[in-house]
Amino acid sequence: MxxxxxxxxxxxxxxxxxxxxxxxxxxxxxxxxxxxxxxxxxxxxxxxxxxxxxxxxxxxxxxxxxxxxxxxxxxxxxxxxxxxxxxxxxxxxxxxxxxxxxxxxxxxxxxxxxxxxxxxxxxxxxxxxxxxxxxxxxxxxxxxxxxxLQSTLGDVFSGIALTVGRPYVIGDWILLADGTEGRVAASNWRSTHLRTGSSNIVVIPNSLLAKLALTNVSRPNETHFMMLPLRIAPTRMPSVIVEVMRAALASSNAILQTPAPVVVLLGLDASALAFELQFAVRSPSQRVAARNEVLDRVYRHCKAAGLLLALPPTGGFAGNHPTEETVHPPTVTPLELIDAMPIFGSLVTAEKAALAASAVTRSFERGEVIVREGERLTNLMMIRAGTVARQCNGEPRGFLSPGDCFGETGLLTGSGEACTLEALSRVTAYALDQNAFSGLLADRPALAEDLALHLSQGVVSAPNGANVAGHSDGRVQAVLRSIQTVFHR
Known part of the structure:
Protein backbone atom coordinates (compact mmCIF):
# COMPACT_ATOMS: atom_id res chain seq x y z
CA MET A 1 0.00 0.00 0.00
CA LEU A 149 14.28 47.38 26.87
CA GLN A 150 16.75 47.73 29.73
CA SER A 151 14.09 48.35 32.37
CA THR A 152 11.87 45.52 31.16
CA LEU A 153 14.77 43.08 30.96
CA GLY A 154 15.79 44.09 34.50
CA ASP A 155 12.31 43.20 35.71
CA VAL A 156 12.39 39.89 33.81
CA PHE A 157 15.75 38.74 35.20
CA SER A 158 14.80 39.93 38.68
CA GLY A 159 11.62 37.88 38.33
CA ILE A 160 13.74 34.84 37.44
CA ALA A 161 15.95 35.40 40.50
CA LEU A 162 12.94 35.81 42.81
CA THR A 163 11.32 32.68 41.40
CA VAL A 164 14.43 30.54 41.80
CA GLY A 165 15.22 31.94 45.27
CA ARG A 166 11.59 31.46 46.45
CA PRO A 167 11.55 34.19 49.14
CA TYR A 168 7.75 33.98 48.96
CA VAL A 169 4.95 32.11 47.24
CA ILE A 170 1.44 33.10 46.21
CA GLY A 171 -0.60 33.67 49.36
CA ASP A 172 2.30 34.73 51.63
CA TRP A 173 2.12 37.98 53.60
CA ILE A 174 5.30 40.01 53.04
CA LEU A 175 6.63 43.25 54.51
CA LEU A 176 9.04 45.41 52.49
CA ALA A 177 11.72 47.74 53.81
CA ASP A 178 9.84 50.81 52.51
CA GLY A 179 6.81 49.93 54.66
CA THR A 180 4.68 48.34 51.93
CA GLU A 181 3.04 45.12 53.05
CA GLY A 182 0.34 42.76 51.89
CA ARG A 183 -0.48 39.27 50.71
CA VAL A 184 1.08 38.12 47.41
CA ALA A 185 -1.84 37.87 44.99
CA ALA A 186 0.04 37.24 41.72
CA SER A 187 3.55 37.13 40.34
CA ASN A 188 4.71 37.21 36.73
CA TRP A 189 7.79 38.06 34.67
CA ARG A 190 7.28 41.79 34.98
CA SER A 191 5.91 42.47 38.48
CA THR A 192 4.48 41.16 41.73
CA HIS A 193 0.97 42.08 42.92
CA LEU A 194 0.28 42.59 46.64
CA ARG A 195 -3.17 42.79 48.21
CA THR A 196 -2.87 45.19 51.15
CA GLY A 197 -4.86 45.13 54.37
CA SER A 198 -7.20 47.74 52.88
CA SER A 199 -7.94 45.38 49.92
CA ASN A 200 -5.98 47.46 47.42
CA ILE A 201 -3.65 45.92 44.82
CA VAL A 202 -0.08 47.27 44.80
CA VAL A 203 1.94 46.43 41.66
CA ILE A 204 5.69 46.33 42.37
CA PRO A 205 8.23 45.90 39.53
CA ASN A 206 10.41 42.86 40.12
CA SER A 207 13.61 44.89 39.73
CA LEU A 208 12.52 47.14 42.61
CA LEU A 209 11.33 44.20 44.72
CA ALA A 210 14.68 42.43 44.31
CA LYS A 211 16.52 45.44 45.77
CA LEU A 212 14.35 45.85 48.88
CA ALA A 213 14.80 43.97 52.13
CA LEU A 214 11.85 41.61 52.44
CA THR A 215 10.30 40.03 55.52
CA ASN A 216 8.07 37.01 54.90
CA VAL A 217 5.59 37.14 57.77
CA SER A 218 4.00 33.84 56.68
CA ARG A 219 7.11 31.78 57.40
CA PRO A 220 7.42 29.57 59.32
CA ASN A 221 3.78 30.50 60.05
CA GLU A 222 1.65 33.64 60.01
CA THR A 223 1.93 34.27 63.74
CA HIS A 224 2.71 37.97 64.02
CA PHE A 225 4.19 39.66 67.10
CA MET A 226 3.06 43.11 68.14
CA MET A 227 4.41 45.65 70.62
CA LEU A 228 2.15 48.22 72.24
CA PRO A 229 3.78 50.98 74.37
CA LEU A 230 1.73 52.43 77.24
CA ARG A 231 2.19 54.89 80.10
CA ILE A 232 0.48 54.59 83.47
CA ALA A 233 0.57 57.12 86.30
CA PRO A 234 2.80 55.80 89.14
CA THR A 235 -0.03 55.53 91.68
CA ARG A 236 0.71 51.89 92.56
CA MET A 237 3.81 49.75 92.86
CA PRO A 238 5.20 48.60 89.49
CA SER A 239 4.59 44.94 90.36
CA VAL A 240 0.90 45.67 90.92
CA ILE A 241 0.60 47.50 87.61
CA VAL A 242 2.38 44.67 85.80
CA GLU A 243 -0.13 42.17 87.23
CA VAL A 244 -3.02 44.34 86.04
CA MET A 245 -1.52 44.45 82.53
CA ARG A 246 -1.03 40.67 82.55
CA ALA A 247 -4.68 40.26 83.51
CA ALA A 248 -5.68 42.57 80.66
CA LEU A 249 -3.68 40.51 78.18
CA ALA A 250 -4.96 37.22 79.58
CA SER A 251 -8.57 38.37 79.07
CA SER A 252 -8.07 39.33 75.41
CA ASN A 253 -9.81 37.06 72.90
CA ALA A 254 -8.09 38.37 69.76
CA ILE A 255 -4.49 37.56 70.74
CA LEU A 256 -2.71 34.24 71.15
CA GLN A 257 -2.01 32.98 74.65
CA THR A 258 0.75 30.69 73.31
CA PRO A 259 3.38 32.07 73.19
CA ALA A 260 2.43 33.85 76.40
CA PRO A 261 2.06 37.65 76.23
CA VAL A 262 4.80 39.61 77.98
CA VAL A 263 4.79 42.88 79.95
CA VAL A 264 8.13 44.72 79.70
CA LEU A 265 9.01 47.65 81.97
CA LEU A 266 10.76 50.39 80.00
CA GLY A 267 11.24 53.14 82.55
CA LEU A 268 9.95 54.95 85.60
CA ASP A 269 9.94 58.62 86.50
CA ALA A 270 7.83 61.03 88.53
CA SER A 271 5.20 61.32 85.82
CA ALA A 272 4.69 57.81 84.46
CA LEU A 273 5.56 54.17 84.46
CA ALA A 274 6.43 53.29 80.87
CA PHE A 275 6.06 49.71 79.71
CA GLU A 276 5.45 47.69 76.59
CA LEU A 277 2.93 44.95 75.95
CA GLN A 278 4.25 42.21 73.67
CA PHE A 279 1.81 39.70 72.24
CA ALA A 280 1.15 37.62 69.13
CA VAL A 281 -1.79 37.40 66.74
CA ARG A 282 -2.64 34.53 64.44
CA SER A 283 -2.33 36.57 61.24
CA PRO A 284 -1.19 40.08 60.23
CA SER A 285 -4.75 40.80 59.10
CA GLN A 286 -5.88 40.59 62.76
CA ARG A 287 -3.54 43.29 64.05
CA VAL A 288 -6.07 46.13 64.09
CA ALA A 289 -8.74 44.09 65.87
CA ALA A 290 -6.20 42.78 68.39
CA ARG A 291 -4.80 46.24 69.11
CA ASN A 292 -8.29 47.67 69.64
CA GLU A 293 -9.29 44.86 71.98
CA VAL A 294 -6.08 45.02 74.02
CA LEU A 295 -6.53 48.77 74.53
CA ASP A 296 -10.13 48.16 75.58
CA ARG A 297 -9.06 45.48 78.08
CA VAL A 298 -6.27 47.68 79.45
CA TYR A 299 -8.74 50.50 80.03
CA ARG A 300 -11.25 48.20 81.77
CA HIS A 301 -8.70 46.59 84.07
CA CYS A 302 -7.02 49.90 84.88
CA LYS A 303 -10.39 51.39 85.81
CA ALA A 304 -11.25 48.32 87.89
CA ALA A 305 -7.89 48.48 89.71
CA GLY A 306 -8.03 52.25 90.24
CA LEU A 307 -5.08 52.98 87.95
CA LEU A 308 -4.75 56.26 86.07
CA LEU A 309 -3.38 56.80 82.58
CA ALA A 310 -0.35 59.10 82.48
CA LEU A 311 -0.22 62.36 80.60
CA PRO A 312 1.71 62.40 77.32
CA PRO A 313 5.44 63.06 77.79
CA THR A 314 6.42 66.73 77.51
CA GLY A 315 9.65 68.62 77.35
CA GLY A 316 9.47 69.90 80.92
CA PHE A 317 7.94 69.14 84.30
CA ALA A 318 4.57 70.86 84.39
CA GLY A 319 1.84 70.52 86.97
CA ASN A 320 1.44 68.04 89.79
CA HIS A 321 1.61 64.46 88.64
CA PRO A 322 -0.43 61.90 90.58
CA THR A 323 1.63 59.55 92.74
CA GLU A 324 0.87 56.69 95.10
CA GLU A 325 1.01 59.11 98.04
CA THR A 326 -1.20 61.83 96.57
CA VAL A 327 -3.83 60.07 94.49
CA HIS A 328 -7.07 58.60 95.76
CA PRO A 329 -7.88 55.67 93.48
CA PRO A 330 -11.44 55.90 92.17
CA THR A 331 -13.91 53.16 92.97
CA VAL A 332 -16.26 51.59 90.46
CA THR A 333 -19.81 51.61 91.80
CA PRO A 334 -22.71 49.45 90.60
CA LEU A 335 -24.32 52.55 89.12
CA GLU A 336 -21.24 53.27 86.99
CA LEU A 337 -21.29 49.72 85.64
CA ILE A 338 -25.01 49.93 84.88
CA ASP A 339 -24.44 53.21 83.04
CA ALA A 340 -21.76 51.58 80.87
CA MET A 341 -23.73 48.46 79.87
CA PRO A 342 -25.78 48.47 76.64
CA ILE A 343 -28.39 46.15 78.15
CA PHE A 344 -29.47 48.98 80.47
CA GLY A 345 -29.28 51.70 77.83
CA SER A 346 -33.06 52.25 77.75
CA LEU A 347 -33.36 52.83 81.50
CA VAL A 348 -33.74 56.32 82.94
CA THR A 349 -31.49 57.58 85.72
CA ALA A 350 -33.97 56.77 88.51
CA GLU A 351 -34.42 53.20 87.25
CA LYS A 352 -30.66 52.69 87.05
CA ALA A 353 -30.26 54.04 90.57
CA ALA A 354 -32.93 51.61 91.84
CA LEU A 355 -31.11 48.69 90.25
CA ALA A 356 -27.77 49.85 91.67
CA ALA A 357 -29.24 50.09 95.17
CA SER A 358 -30.27 46.43 95.04
CA ALA A 359 -26.85 45.18 93.88
CA VAL A 360 -25.04 42.69 96.11
CA THR A 361 -21.26 42.16 95.99
CA ARG A 362 -20.12 38.62 95.15
CA SER A 363 -16.57 37.26 95.09
CA PHE A 364 -15.09 34.19 93.38
CA GLU A 365 -11.64 32.78 93.97
CA ARG A 366 -9.25 31.95 91.17
CA GLY A 367 -10.15 28.60 89.58
CA GLU A 368 -13.64 28.55 91.05
CA VAL A 369 -16.40 27.45 88.69
CA ILE A 370 -19.09 30.12 88.80
CA VAL A 371 -21.67 28.20 86.78
CA ARG A 372 -21.56 25.10 84.62
CA GLU A 373 -22.87 24.76 81.11
CA GLY A 374 -26.64 24.21 81.11
CA GLU A 375 -27.12 25.43 84.70
CA ARG A 376 -29.28 28.45 85.35
CA LEU A 377 -28.13 31.61 87.11
CA THR A 378 -30.84 33.53 88.94
CA ASN A 379 -28.69 36.67 89.20
CA LEU A 380 -27.28 39.00 86.60
CA MET A 381 -23.57 39.41 87.40
CA MET A 382 -21.69 42.60 86.50
CA ILE A 383 -17.93 42.05 86.69
CA ARG A 384 -16.29 44.69 88.88
CA ALA A 385 -12.76 43.25 88.75
CA GLY A 386 -11.07 40.11 87.50
CA THR A 387 -11.37 37.85 84.45
CA VAL A 388 -13.85 35.06 83.72
CA ALA A 389 -13.03 32.28 81.22
CA ARG A 390 -15.80 30.73 79.10
CA GLN A 391 -15.85 27.13 77.86
CA CYS A 392 -18.47 25.51 75.64
CA ASN A 393 -18.38 21.71 75.21
CA GLY A 394 -14.92 21.73 76.74
CA GLU A 395 -13.56 24.23 74.19
CA PRO A 396 -12.37 27.74 75.16
CA ARG A 397 -14.81 30.45 74.04
CA GLY A 398 -13.07 33.64 75.16
CA PHE A 399 -13.04 35.75 78.29
CA LEU A 400 -15.16 38.27 80.17
CA SER A 401 -13.51 41.37 81.63
CA PRO A 402 -14.51 44.19 84.01
CA GLY A 403 -17.58 45.88 82.57
CA ASP A 404 -18.99 42.66 81.09
CA CYS A 405 -21.99 40.84 82.50
CA PHE A 406 -23.30 37.28 82.52
CA GLY A 407 -26.37 35.45 83.78
CA GLU A 408 -28.83 37.73 81.97
CA THR A 409 -30.37 34.86 79.99
CA GLY A 410 -31.03 32.83 83.11
CA LEU A 411 -32.39 35.79 85.06
CA LEU A 412 -34.63 37.16 82.33
CA THR A 413 -35.62 34.09 80.29
CA GLY A 414 -35.14 31.22 82.73
CA SER A 415 -32.73 29.35 80.40
CA GLY A 416 -29.43 27.70 81.23
CA GLU A 417 -26.01 29.15 80.51
CA ALA A 418 -24.55 28.32 77.11
CA CYS A 419 -21.00 28.07 78.53
CA THR A 420 -19.20 27.06 81.69
CA LEU A 421 -17.85 30.14 83.47
CA GLU A 422 -14.69 29.90 85.58
CA ALA A 423 -12.81 32.60 87.47
CA LEU A 424 -9.44 33.02 85.80
CA SER A 425 -8.35 35.34 88.61
CA ARG A 426 -10.02 36.61 91.74
CA VAL A 427 -13.34 38.03 90.53
CA THR A 428 -15.51 40.65 92.18
CA ALA A 429 -19.00 41.12 90.75
CA TYR A 430 -22.22 42.96 91.54
CA ALA A 431 -25.28 40.69 91.49
CA LEU A 432 -28.82 41.77 90.56
CA ASP A 433 -31.67 39.36 91.33
CA GLN A 434 -35.14 38.98 89.81
CA ASN A 435 -36.80 41.11 92.49
CA ALA A 436 -34.85 44.13 91.23
CA PHE A 437 -36.30 43.68 87.73
CA SER A 438 -39.82 42.74 88.79
CA GLY A 439 -40.61 46.24 89.96
CA LEU A 440 -39.16 47.81 86.80
CA LEU A 441 -41.13 45.49 84.50
CA ALA A 442 -44.31 46.13 86.46
CA ASP A 443 -43.92 49.91 86.19
CA ARG A 444 -42.79 49.90 82.56
CA PRO A 445 -43.90 46.83 80.53
CA ALA A 446 -42.19 48.17 77.39
CA LEU A 447 -38.86 47.50 79.12
CA ALA A 448 -39.36 43.78 78.44
CA GLU A 449 -39.34 44.46 74.69
CA ASP A 450 -36.10 46.43 74.98
CA LEU A 451 -34.47 43.64 76.97
CA ALA A 452 -35.73 41.02 74.49
CA LEU A 453 -34.33 42.99 71.57
CA HIS A 454 -30.91 43.18 73.24
CA LEU A 455 -30.81 39.51 74.20
CA SER A 456 -31.98 38.34 70.77
CA GLN A 457 -28.90 39.84 69.13
CA GLY A 458 -26.82 37.01 70.58
CA VAL A 459 -27.33 33.27 70.86
CA VAL A 460 -30.15 32.79 73.33
CA SER A 461 -31.44 29.49 74.67
CA ALA A 462 -35.10 28.82 75.13
CA PRO A 463 -36.39 27.58 78.52
CA ASN A 464 -36.41 24.00 77.25
CA GLY A 465 -32.69 24.18 76.47
CA ALA A 466 -33.05 24.47 72.67
CA ASN A 467 -31.45 27.35 70.85
CA VAL A 468 -33.85 29.91 69.43
CA ALA A 469 -33.26 30.19 65.69
CA GLY A 470 -34.95 31.61 62.64
CA HIS A 471 -35.84 35.14 61.65
CA SER A 472 -34.67 37.96 63.93
CA ASP A 473 -38.25 39.01 64.65
CA GLY A 474 -39.00 35.44 65.65
CA ARG A 475 -36.07 35.43 68.07
CA VAL A 476 -37.20 38.70 69.64
CA GLN A 477 -40.72 37.36 70.14
CA ALA A 478 -39.42 34.09 71.58
CA VAL A 479 -37.21 35.90 74.08
CA LEU A 480 -40.03 38.30 74.95
CA ARG A 481 -42.37 35.39 75.70
CA SER A 482 -39.67 33.83 77.89
CA ILE A 483 -39.27 37.07 79.85
CA GLN A 484 -43.01 37.39 80.29
CA THR A 485 -43.22 33.79 81.47
CA VAL A 486 -40.46 34.21 84.05
CA PHE A 487 -41.93 37.43 85.44
CA HIS A 488 -45.59 36.34 84.96
CA ARG A 489 -46.47 39.29 82.79
Missing part, protein backbone atom coordinates in the same frame (compact mmCIF):
# COMPACT_ATOMS: atom_id res chain seq x y z
CA UNK A 2 2.84 2.34 0.88
CA UNK A 3 4.33 1.90 -2.59
CA UNK A 4 1.52 3.96 -4.06
CA UNK A 5 1.97 6.79 -1.58
CA UNK A 6 5.00 9.06 -1.70
CA UNK A 7 6.96 9.53 1.56
CA UNK A 8 6.35 13.26 1.43
CA UNK A 9 2.60 12.72 1.29
CA UNK A 10 2.90 10.27 4.20
CA UNK A 11 4.82 12.84 6.27
CA UNK A 12 2.31 15.58 5.53
CA UNK A 13 -0.61 13.25 6.29
CA UNK A 14 0.85 12.10 9.61
CA UNK A 15 1.72 15.67 10.60
CA UNK A 16 -1.72 17.04 9.81
CA UNK A 17 -3.34 14.01 11.46
CA UNK A 18 -1.36 14.68 14.63
CA UNK A 19 -2.61 18.26 14.69
CA UNK A 20 -6.21 17.10 14.28
CA UNK A 21 -5.78 14.45 17.00
CA UNK A 22 -4.37 17.07 19.38
CA UNK A 23 -7.58 19.08 19.08
CA UNK A 24 -9.88 16.04 19.25
CA UNK A 25 -8.48 14.56 22.49
CA UNK A 26 -9.95 16.37 25.55
CA UNK A 27 -7.71 18.93 27.24
CA UNK A 28 -7.90 17.15 30.58
CA UNK A 29 -6.27 14.00 29.17
CA UNK A 30 -2.79 15.48 29.00
CA UNK A 31 -0.89 12.20 29.12
CA UNK A 32 -3.01 10.64 26.36
CA UNK A 33 -2.40 13.63 24.10
CA UNK A 34 1.33 13.52 24.78
CA UNK A 35 1.61 9.76 24.10
CA UNK A 36 -0.30 10.10 20.81
CA UNK A 37 1.88 13.04 19.82
CA UNK A 38 5.10 11.11 20.57
CA UNK A 39 3.90 8.04 18.64
CA UNK A 40 3.02 10.09 15.54
CA UNK A 41 6.29 12.03 15.78
CA UNK A 42 8.18 8.73 15.92
CA UNK A 43 6.28 7.57 12.81
CA UNK A 44 7.29 10.77 10.96
CA UNK A 45 10.91 10.19 11.96
CA UNK A 46 10.84 6.59 10.70
CA UNK A 47 9.46 7.75 7.36
CA UNK A 48 12.20 10.38 7.00
CA UNK A 49 14.97 7.98 7.91
CA UNK A 50 13.50 5.13 5.82
CA UNK A 51 13.42 7.23 2.67
CA UNK A 52 16.75 8.98 3.34
CA UNK A 53 15.15 12.37 3.89
CA UNK A 54 17.31 13.69 6.70
CA UNK A 55 15.70 16.68 8.43
CA UNK A 56 19.02 17.85 9.88
CA UNK A 57 20.82 18.66 6.66
CA UNK A 58 19.94 20.90 3.76
CA UNK A 59 19.86 18.94 0.56
CA UNK A 60 18.89 21.75 -1.75
CA UNK A 61 15.52 22.11 -3.38
CA UNK A 62 14.74 18.86 -5.18
CA UNK A 63 13.21 20.15 -8.31
CA UNK A 64 11.48 23.43 -8.60
CA UNK A 65 7.97 24.76 -8.39
CA UNK A 66 5.37 22.25 -7.16
CA UNK A 67 7.99 19.53 -6.43
CA UNK A 68 9.92 21.62 -3.88
CA UNK A 69 6.99 22.87 -1.80
CA UNK A 70 5.75 19.46 -0.44
CA UNK A 71 9.22 18.47 0.78
CA UNK A 72 9.70 21.75 2.57
CA UNK A 73 6.25 21.45 4.12
CA UNK A 74 7.02 17.90 5.32
CA UNK A 75 10.28 18.97 6.98
CA UNK A 76 8.60 22.00 8.53
CA UNK A 77 5.93 19.74 10.02
CA UNK A 78 8.62 17.44 11.44
CA UNK A 79 10.50 20.27 13.12
CA UNK A 80 7.21 21.71 14.46
CA UNK A 81 6.21 18.35 15.92
CA UNK A 82 9.68 17.98 17.45
CA UNK A 83 9.18 21.30 19.24
CA UNK A 84 5.73 20.26 20.50
CA UNK A 85 7.06 16.88 21.69
CA UNK A 86 9.89 18.51 23.66
CA UNK A 87 7.53 21.06 25.21
CA UNK A 88 5.06 18.32 26.14
CA UNK A 89 7.77 16.28 27.87
CA UNK A 90 8.93 19.32 29.84
CA UNK A 91 5.38 20.10 30.94
CA UNK A 92 4.78 16.54 32.12
CA UNK A 93 8.04 16.59 34.06
CA UNK A 94 7.23 19.86 35.79
CA UNK A 95 3.71 18.70 36.69
CA UNK A 96 5.08 15.51 38.22
CA UNK A 97 7.57 17.58 40.22
CA UNK A 98 4.64 19.40 41.82
CA UNK A 99 6.24 22.85 41.90
CA UNK A 100 3.78 25.14 40.11
CA UNK A 101 5.67 28.39 40.52
CA UNK A 102 8.94 27.04 39.11
CA UNK A 103 6.91 25.11 36.54
CA UNK A 104 5.50 28.29 35.12
CA UNK A 105 8.90 29.95 34.89
CA UNK A 106 10.75 26.97 33.44
CA UNK A 107 7.92 26.22 31.05
CA UNK A 108 8.06 29.74 29.66
CA UNK A 109 11.85 29.57 29.37
CA UNK A 110 11.86 26.15 27.71
CA UNK A 111 9.05 27.07 25.32
CA UNK A 112 10.91 30.19 24.24
CA UNK A 113 14.23 28.36 23.81
CA UNK A 114 12.64 25.45 21.94
CA UNK A 115 10.72 27.65 19.53
CA UNK A 116 13.79 29.82 18.92
CA UNK A 117 15.92 26.74 18.28
CA UNK A 118 13.32 25.19 15.99
CA UNK A 119 12.99 28.43 14.02
CA UNK A 120 16.75 28.57 13.45
CA UNK A 121 16.80 24.87 12.51
CA UNK A 122 13.99 25.36 10.00
CA UNK A 123 15.79 28.26 8.40
CA UNK A 124 19.07 26.32 8.19
CA UNK A 125 17.96 22.80 7.26
CA UNK A 126 14.78 23.49 5.32
CA UNK A 127 15.46 26.74 3.52
CA UNK A 128 19.28 26.76 3.58
CA UNK A 129 19.57 30.19 5.21
CA UNK A 130 23.14 30.85 6.51
CA UNK A 131 22.54 30.98 10.26
CA UNK A 132 26.02 32.35 11.04
CA UNK A 133 25.37 35.54 9.08
CA UNK A 134 21.88 35.78 10.53
CA UNK A 135 23.18 35.39 14.09
CA UNK A 136 25.82 38.06 13.54
CA UNK A 137 23.21 40.46 12.21
CA UNK A 138 20.75 39.61 14.98
CA UNK A 139 23.47 40.27 17.58
CA UNK A 140 23.52 43.94 16.63
CA UNK A 141 19.74 44.04 16.73
CA UNK A 142 19.79 42.31 20.14
CA UNK A 143 22.15 44.98 21.52
CA UNK A 144 19.84 47.75 20.34
CA UNK A 145 16.80 46.00 21.75
CA UNK A 146 18.61 45.38 25.04
CA UNK A 147 19.36 49.07 25.45
CA UNK A 148 15.80 50.03 24.57
Missing amino acids: FSTVSPIDMLIGIGLGSIVLWHVVPVGRTKTRLIAQLVLFAAMTLVLVGYDLSPVRFEGFRGSGPEALPLQAAKLLWWLHLAWALIGLVRIYLVLEGRPREARLLQDLVVGIVYLGMACSMLAFVFGVPIGTLVATSGVVAILLGLA
